[in-house]
Amino acid sequence: MRAELFHPDRGEISLNKVLHALSDPIRRDIARTLYEGGPMVCGRLSYPIAKSTLSHHLKVLRESGLMATEIRGTSRVISLRRTDIDLRFPGLLDAVQVTAPAPEDAGAAGRLAAPQREMASARG
Amino acid sequence: MRAELFHPDRGEISLNKVLHALSDPIRRDIARTLYEGGPMVCGRLSYPIAKSTLSHHLKVLRESGLMATEIRGTSRVISLRRTDIDLRFPGLLDAVQVTAPAPEDAGAAGRLAAPQREMASARG
DNA sequence: CCTCAAGTTCGCAAGTTGTCGAACTTGAGT
DNA sequence: ACTCAAGTTCGACAACTTGCGAACTTGAGG
Numbered sequence: 001m002r003a004e005l006f007h008p009d010r011g012e013i014s015l016n017k018v019l020h021a022l023s024d025p026i027r028r029d030i031a032r033t034l035y036e037g038g039p040m041v042c043g044r045l046s047y048p049i050a051k052s053t054l055s056h057h058l059k060v061l062r063e064s065g066l067m068a069t070e071i072r073g074t075s076r077v078i079s080l081r082r083t084d085i086d087l088r089f090p091g092l093l094d095a096v097q098v099t100a101p102a103p104e105d106a107g108a109a110g111r112l113a114a115p116q117r118e119m120a121s122a123r124g
Numbered sequence: 125m126r127a128e129l130f131h132p133d134r135g136e137i138s139l140n141k142v143l144h145a146l147s148d149p150i151r152r153d154i155a156r157t158l159y160e161g162g163p164m165v166c167g168r169l170s171y172p173i174a175k176s177t178l179s180h181h182l183k184v185l186r187e188s189g190l191m192a193t194e195i196r197g198t199s200r201v202i203s204l205r206r207t208d209i210d211l212r213f214p215g216l217l218d219a220v221q222v223t224a225p226a227p228e229d230a231g232a233a234g235r236l237a238a239p240q241r242e243m244a245s246a247r248g
Numbered sequence: 249c250c251t252c253a254a255g256t257t258c259g260c261a262a263g264t265t266g267t268c269g270a271a272c273t274t275g276a277g278t
Numbered sequence: 279a280c281t282c283a284a285g286t287t288c289g290a291c292a293a294c295t296t297g298c299g300a301a302c303t304t305g306a307g308g
Contacts, residue, residue, distance in 0.1 A: 015152075015220065015221065016147060016148075016149055019143055019146050019147035019152075019220060020147040022143050023140060023143035023144040023147050024140075024265090024266085025140055026266095028139075028140075028143075041284090042284085042285080043283090043284060043285080049266085049267070049268090050267070050268050050269075051284085051285070051286090052267080052268070052269075052270095052285090052286075052287080052288090053266065053267055053268070054285090055285060055286055055287085056265090056266075056267085056286095057266085058285095059286090060265095071274095073274090073275055073276070073284090074274060074275045074276070074283065074284045074285075075275095075283090075284060075285080076284085076285070089219055089220075089221075090219070091215045091218055091219040092219040092220070094214075094215055094219075095213055095214065095215040095216040095218070095219040095220070096139065096143060096213075096216070096219070097139060097213075148295090148296085150296095165254090166254090166255080167253090167254065167255080173296090173297070173298090174297070174298055174299075175254085175255070175256090176255090176256075176257080176258090176297085176298070176299075176300095177296070177297055177298070178255090179255060179256055179257085180256095180295090180296075180297085181296090182255095183256090184295095195304095197254090197304090197305055197306070198252095198253060198254045198255075198304065198305045198306070199253090199254060199255080199305095200254080200255070
């Protein structure tokens with residue numbers, strides 16, 4: 001954990017990997033949550049999956065170039081690489097509904113357990 | 125083959141399936157070819173894969189809702205469901221570069237064998 | 249009916265993915 | 279130093295994917 005985590009350069013972000021990352025509903029929901037709520041500690045995400053599985057999804061998102069991870073003590077702050085994605089694949093985040101306000105409108109894609117979307121504050 | 129092939133209704137097209145379908149470079153290239161060249165007999169597509177594999181990709185594209193297949197004698201005419209996709213997921217085809225002119229500009233995604241892009245005309 | 253052409257479907261092999269639990273690492277607090 | 283909290287990594291496993299060739303189905307034509 002000491003070494004910096006791998007993040008592809010903007011120019012190296014591959015559409016294949018990005019689309020693959022976004023084709024999983026949990027990962028797309030994470031991206032949407034980051035779009036809505038901005039950077040957050042990854043522990044705030046709560047899905048009905050094991051910690052190791054979540055960790056795997058976050059790794060896929062990070063290595064695809066969609067997400068950045070910054071180490072903050074024992075936590076990690078994750079954020080959407082919005083500018084990079086917008087520059088490299090204009091309109092993509094809109095088109096895949098990462099910018100949609102809430103899952104209620106997402107259609108027949110299937111509902112997920114909502115992550116705790118609190119106003120970024122409560123946490124001593 | 126007598127029965128009509130399954131095509132999801134426009135409203136039933138799932139973003140998950142569409143993104144999954146598009147995350148394969150061959151399938152995305154097929155979609156781009158259909159966008160450029162319009163409807164065509166699927167035998168005109170030529171990729172360095174077996175017929176059965178191509179058939180599988182076409183099935184994934186059709187069942188995702190991206191493509192339509194019409195039976196014409198022993199052949200099948202495939203086409204991009206452009207209007208349906210544009211209405212359901214505006215901007216998606218642009219964002220995933222299905223509307224890009226040629227693979228030469230696609231970036232680091234990897235090059236594929238080009239399908240025979242003839243002017244769509246010969247069609248008894 | 250026989251044959252050809254166009255695709256699909258059926259195994260099958262090899263690789264990838266999503267998932268879990270258990271063990272591990274790292275930083276913070278006591 | 280000990281313990282707790284936050285995540286990662288490892289090994290396993292079932293399900294799925296991509297790929298192939300062989301066999302099959304269907305329509306067209308002699």
